[in-house]
Amino acid sequence: MLNLSRMRLLHELSVLGTISAVAEAVHLTRPAVSQQLSLLEDELDTILIERSGRGVQLTPAGRRLVARATALFEMVEDIEAEVAAANVEVSGEVRLSAFGSLASSIVPTAIKSLLDEHPQLLVNFTELEPSEGLRAAAAKQTDIAIVDDLVSAETLANALEFHPLCVDHFDAVVSSGHKLAGRRTIQLSDLAHERWALNQSAATYHSFLMNACFAGGFTPKVTTSSRNMAVTLEMVRTGCTVAVLPRLALRQAEKDSDFAVLPIEPVLNRRVFVALPKGTAKRPAVAAVLDALRVSAAEL
Numbered sequence: 001m002l003n004l005s006r007m008r009l010l011h012e013l014s015v016l017g018t019i020s021a022v023a024e025a026v027h028l029t030r031p032a033v034s035q036q037l038s039l040l041e042d043e044l045d046t047i048l049i050e051r052s053g054r055g056v057q058l059t060p061a062g063r064r065l066v067a068r069a070t071a072l073f074e075m076v077e078d079i080e081a082e083v084a085a086a087n088v089e090v091s092g093e094v095r096l097s098a099f100g101s102l103a104s105s106i107v108p109t110a111i112k113s114l115l116d117e118h119p120q121l122l123v124n125f126t127e128l129e130p131s132e133g134l135r136a137a138a139a140k141q142t143d144i145a146i147v148d149d150l151v152s153a154e155t156l157a158n159a160l161e162f163h164p165l166c167v168d169h170f171d172a173v174v175s176s177g178h179k180l181a182g183r184r185t186i187q188l189s190d191l192a193h194e195r196w197a198l199n200q201s202a203a204t205y206h207s208f209l210m211n212a213c214f215a216g217g218f219t220p221k222v223t224t225s226s227r228n229m230a231v232t233l234e235m236v237r238t239g240c241t242v243a244v245l246p247r248l249a250l251r252q253a254e255k256d257s258d259f260a261v262l263p264i265e266p267v268l269n270r271r272v273f274v275a276l277p278k279g280t281a282k283r284p285a286v287a288a289v290l291d292a293l294r295v296s297a298a299e300l
Contacts, residue, residue, distance in 0.1 A: 002040075002043060002044075003039070003040065003043065004072075005036070006037065006039060006040040007040065007065070007069045008069075009022060009026065009033055009036050009037055009040075010037060010048060010049075010062065010066060011066050011069055011070070011159075012025060012139045013056070014058055014062075014066045015135060015139045015156065015159065016139055017055060018056065019034055019037075022139075025141050037049060044061075044065075047059050047062075048062035048065060049062055067158070070158060070159060070278070073279070074278050075279075089118075089120050090120065090121050090284050090288045091118070091120035091121055091285065092120075092121065092283075093123075093285070094124070094143050094144065094286055094288075094289045095124050095142045095143045096123055096125050096144045097128040097132075097133045097142045097146065098125070098127065098128070098146035099128065099133070099146065099147070099148070100127065100229060100246075101168065101245075101246035101249035103125070104249060105251060106146075106165075106166070106293060106296045106300060107125060107146070107293075107296075109300070110295070110296040111123050111292075113295065113296070114292050121285055123289060126142065129202060130145075130147040130151045131151045131203070131204065133145030133146065133147050133275065134151065134153055134156055134160070137275045137276055138156040138159040138160055140277050143276060143277070143280060143286055143289075144274055144275075144276050144290070145274070145275045145276065146272065146274055146275075147272070147273055147275050148168070148204075148271065148272050148273070149270055149272075149273070150204040150205065150207075150270050151204045153275065159277060159278065161275070161276060161277075161278050161281065162274065162275050163276075163281070163290065164271065164273055164274075165272045165273055165294065165297050166272045166297040166298075166300075167270070167271055167272065168246045168247060168248050168269060168271075168272055169246070169264075169267060169268065169269045170209075170244050170246055170268040170269065171247050171250060171261050171262060171263055171264060172186055172188075172190075172242060172243070172261070172262040172264055173233070173236055173253055173261050174242045174259070174262065175236055175238070175239045175259065176257060176259060176260055178239065178260065180242075180260070181260035182260075184262075184263075185262060185263045186262045186263075186264060187216070187264070187265060187266075188212055188213060188216040188264055189218060191244070192213075192216070192220075194221070194241070194242045195221055195224075195240065195241045195242070196220040196221060196222045196223065196224070196241055196242060196243065197223070197224035197225070197226065197236060197240075197241040197242070198220065198224070198225060199226060200222065200225040201225070201227055208270070209244055212268055223240070223241060224240065229245075232245070233253060233259070236259065237259065244264070248300065272297075
């Protein structure tokens, strides 16, 4: 009889790519994961994995098994959702991830409403970049990942379902004493000769803005790169740099007289989605978190 736990390990290997990554995700040692996958091969009397350079890859038989197992896991999710729906009180644990601007805007409001409405529900939050969140959701390391359309999800589409959440615009932010501060709108090319703060570690965000600048006929002069939004805004406040940031991350800056937040024309935006393993949206706890996120996004 097939062992579901071992099949899940094979599914995670198809998403994460290495046995070491799977071991870290499921809190097992690398030898333990390798042993379980070997036992699965013995159960099926079929080679599922083969060495490829320093890593491994699934054989055609392994890929076929993962494709069939995806539907099986969806059925298991349906059964669990039906059992959970019988409970009057929404309870349990939901793991949620989101990237920076959503983590500082929509997520806190949603979690606060969940604490008030469902005190038996535990929401564990982790900040992850969209690409990381997609992989975590596909590997079931997180139950809900907030992601954007700047990163491709095509290779994980069979394992995930997507729900639209909102559209986030990008605005320029300069110090209140900057020569552009009095403008109602600007073009991206108006920032061509400025010093920029741009988080180069957020690969998709960085590429998106660089391509937008190239389309505007210039290459931005990046003098500050920080993962910390507070550092970026302080550099702008003091006049050291300008920045182009998601509007959702600028709610406080808009209220601060030290900053001028300027809409960009033509509009730069991205669509924001919720990604989660197929079938899990039926779980009452997950459905409650999705509803709270939608309400929070609509209010902002």
